Amino acid sequence: MNNLRLWSAKSTDDFGLSYFNNGDYIAAVQDMELSETISKVLYPNDASMNGKELRLKQQYFLCSASLQDIIRRFKKLHEGEWKVFPEKVAIQLNDTHPAISIAEMMRILLDEENLEWDEAWEIVTHTFAYTNHTLMPEALEKWPVSLFEKLLPRHLQIIYEINARFLRQVSLKWPGDNARLARMSLIEEGGCKMVRMAYLSIVGSFAVNGVAALHSDLLKTTLFKDFYELWPEKFNNKTNGVTPRRWVRKANPAMSELITSKIGEGWVKNLDELKKLEKFAKDAKFQKEFMAVKKQNKERLAKYLKATQGVDVDVNTFFDVQVKRIHEYKRQLLNILHAIHLYIQLKDGKEIMPRTIMIGGKAAPGYWMAKQIIRLANAVAAIIDADPVCKGKLKMVFLENYRVSFAEKIIPAADLSEQISTAGTEASGTGNMKFALNGALTIGTLDGANVEMKEEVGDDNIFIFGLTVEEVTDLLAKGYRPRDFYEHDDDLRRVIDLIASGFFSPDRPDLFKHIAEKLLSNDTYLLCADFRSYIDMQKKVAEEYLDKKTWAEKAILNVARMGKFSSDRTIKQYAEEIWNAKGCSIKL
Numbered sequence: 209m210n211n212l213r214l215w216s217a218k219s220t221d222d223f224g225l226s227y228f229n230n231g232d233y234i235a236a237v238q239d240m241e242l243s244e245t246i247s248k249v250l251y252p253n254d255a256s257m258n259g260k261e262l263r264l265k266q267q268y269f270l271c272s273a274s275l276q277d278i279i280r281r282f283k284k285l286h287e288g289e290w291k292v293f294p295e296k297v298a299i300q301l302n303d304t305h306p307a308i309s310i311a312e313m314m315r316i317l318l319d320e321e322n323l324e325w326d327e328a329w330e331i332v333t334h335t336f337a338y339t340n341h342t343l344m345p346e347a348l349e350k351w352p353v354s355l356f357e358k359l360l361p362r363h364l365q366i367i368y369e370i371n372a373r374f375l376r377q378v379s380l381k382w383p384g385d386n387a388r389l390a391r392m393s394l395i396e397e398g399g400c401k402m403v404r405m406a407y408l409s410i411v412g413s414f415a416v417n418g419v420a421a422l423h424s425d426l427l428k429t430t431l432f433k434d435f436y437e438l439w440p441e442k443f444n445n446k447t448n449g450v451t452p453r454r455w456v457r458k459a460n461p462a463m464s465e466l467i468t469s470k471i472g473e474g475w476v477k478n479l480d481e482l483k484k485l486e487k488f489a490k491d492a493k494f495q496k497e498f499m500a501v502k503k504q505n506k507e508r509l510a511k512y513l514k515a516t517q518g519v520d521v522d523v524n525t526f527f528d529v530q531v532k533r534i535h536e537y538k539r540q541l542l543n544i545l546h547a548i549h550l551y552i553q554l555k556d557g558k559e560i561m562p563r564t565i566m567i568g569g570k571a572a573p574g575y576w577m578a579k580q581i582i583r584l585a586n587a588v589a590a591i592i593d594a595d596p597v598c599k600g601k602l603k604m605v606f607l608e609n610y611r612v613s614f615a616e617k618i619i620p621a622a623d624l625s626e627q628i629s630t631a632g633t634e635a636s637g638t639g640n641m642k643f644a645l646n647g648a649l650t651i652g653t654l655d656g657a658n659v660e661m662k663e664e665v666g667d668d669n670i671f672i673f674g675l676t677v678e679e680v681t682d683l684l685a686k687g688y689r690p691r692d693f694y695e696h697d698d699d700l701r702r703v704i705d706l707i708a709s710g711f712f713s714p715d716r717p718d719l720f721k722h723i724a725e726k727l728l729s730n731d732t733y734l735l736c737a738d739f740r741s742y743i744d745m746q747k748k749v750a751e752e753y754l755d756k757k758t759w760a761e762k763a764i765l766n767v768a769r770m771g772k773f774s775s776d777r778t779i780k781q782y783a784e785e786i787w788n789a790k791g792c793s794i795k796l
């Protein structure tokens with residue numbers, strides 16, 4: 209059991225004193241406000257780094273407070289026994305945001321506890337472990353050396369010393385390999401010198417992990433290749449999981465009751481017990497009950513959407529859902545291209561399976577392209593809504609203000625879960641797990657934890673499409689030309705042309721031109737390359753949904769085979785394989 213501590217910055221009491229001393233009331237208040245801003249806001253960026261001074265202050269504030277607390281508690285029991293610190297304490301760096309802790313811990317041991325460097329470093333490097341959460345290069349934290357000089361000069365000195373000793377070790381193993389030294393240095397040279405926080409995390413930790421098997425492998429072969437060659441034993445995997453208490457029992461009480469009526473309630477604490485549902489997958493009565501629960505959850509969501517957004521959705525249509533932070537790599541735009549394709553089919557007089565496409569998620573405030581994608585989703589939804597040809601057949605909704613409490617209503621209502629990131633870009637994903645556990649089938653790429661979900665649920669119970677990581681790498685290496693795909697695929701050409709034509713923004717015909725142009729010239733996430741395979745797989749999804757019994761069987765098998773993705777399993781692996789923390793029973 210751990211304590212969760214929430215720190216907040218408070219100004220010191222000398223406000224009154226400085227006011228009386230200087231008579232400068234305004235300056236005194238401003239000082240007080242400034243110190244309290246440190247813990248005022250959570251930076252909302254996801255998968256990008258924004259390098260604000262206040263953010264570094266905040267990181268240092270939280271790390272320093274937590275380390276002081278950890279050390280205070282350690283000393284109560286083990287004063288003067290620094291050597292046993294790593295046996296008693298494990299510090300897991302959740303991404304690089306708390307990486308400054310490594311330098312702060314060294315500072316405390318050297319400057320306040322008067323340990324020698326080697327003793328201090330031995331303790332630090334047996335205490336810290338680091339979890340990486342993304343492969344996106346733009347997300348890797350790097351702070352300007354100049355900012356460190358201003359805010360944390362002592363920490364910078366310590367980082368320089370860590371770096372000097374580390375680079376000596378590298379050059380002993382690879383004498384004369386100066387390119388390698390420059391690549392691995394904690395300091396990135398160039399116009400603006402930067403401290404590389406991910407490298408500091410690896411050097412200061414005894415274990416480094418990714419959050420899905422594919423992601424952990426990619427860390428070893430791409431992002432941290434040099435470090436893997438130096439310290440292969442540090443690298444390991446801990447596949448993410450989700451908690452069945454929130455994401456099944458609380459979010460989906462109706463399905464929880466149905467499951468418990470068949471197999472008892474053991475699954476809540478031991479998710480592997482869901483396996484016992486397999487034998488009911490072909491049971492016609494159970495299939496009916498299972499799909500009735502899904503229908504009930506669709507009705508609950510429909511009612512909520514009417515009350516909050518004023519939109520009507522038809523619960524008899526197929527609910528095709530993509531909810532997650534808006535990011536180009538997650539390819540909400542590919543989903544929108546499919547919606548436009550279905551719309552064109554209807555305009556051509558073709559029949560389609562009735563479908564409601566829901567897209568939801570927030571964009572980081574400064575991420576312009578993400579906001580344009582939200583704008584396009586809303587614009588396409590409006591055109592579809594206004595066209596009588598779509599009535600009862602196609603509807604698109606942008607789900608506003610996506611957040612955990614909303615996710616708890618959306619996910620149990622989904623028939624299809626969209627997990628369509630470009631292969632090699634999504635570290636794990638956890639939304640994918642929540643949906644499958646709630647009886648949605650997945651359409652997805654071989655990316656992140658989708659790969660392991662496919663292994664668990666079986667190839668017939670998941671809709672995998674698109675290029676693999678290797679195929680993505682090969683295509684980029686030989687020179688990717690999105691225009692070739694556009695010229696050879698009439699469906700793709702019609703969709704992109706319709707966006708470029710201004711059809712979705714009649715008042716401002718040029719509004720979305722940049723999106724069409726970018727797809728054809730700078731298609732970073734390979735939407736054009738994966739379009740055909742995505743559209744074809746969506747067609748297969750529609751055909752399979754028409755076979756109600758087979759669909760129900762597959763949905764049940766998804767739930768039954770998702771036991772691996774409990775966060776209980778994940779935490780147990782961290783405890784046993786990284787923290788060396790033994791379980792103990794407690795008397796209640």
Ligand SMILES: *Cc1c(COP(=O)(O)O)cnc(C)c1O
Pocket residue numbers: 531532533610611612615636637638639640642
């Ligand atoms: C689970 C969850 C996420 C993560 O979703 P991904 O599809 O894995 O990106 C994001 N936001 C909310 C509110 C969630 O509940």
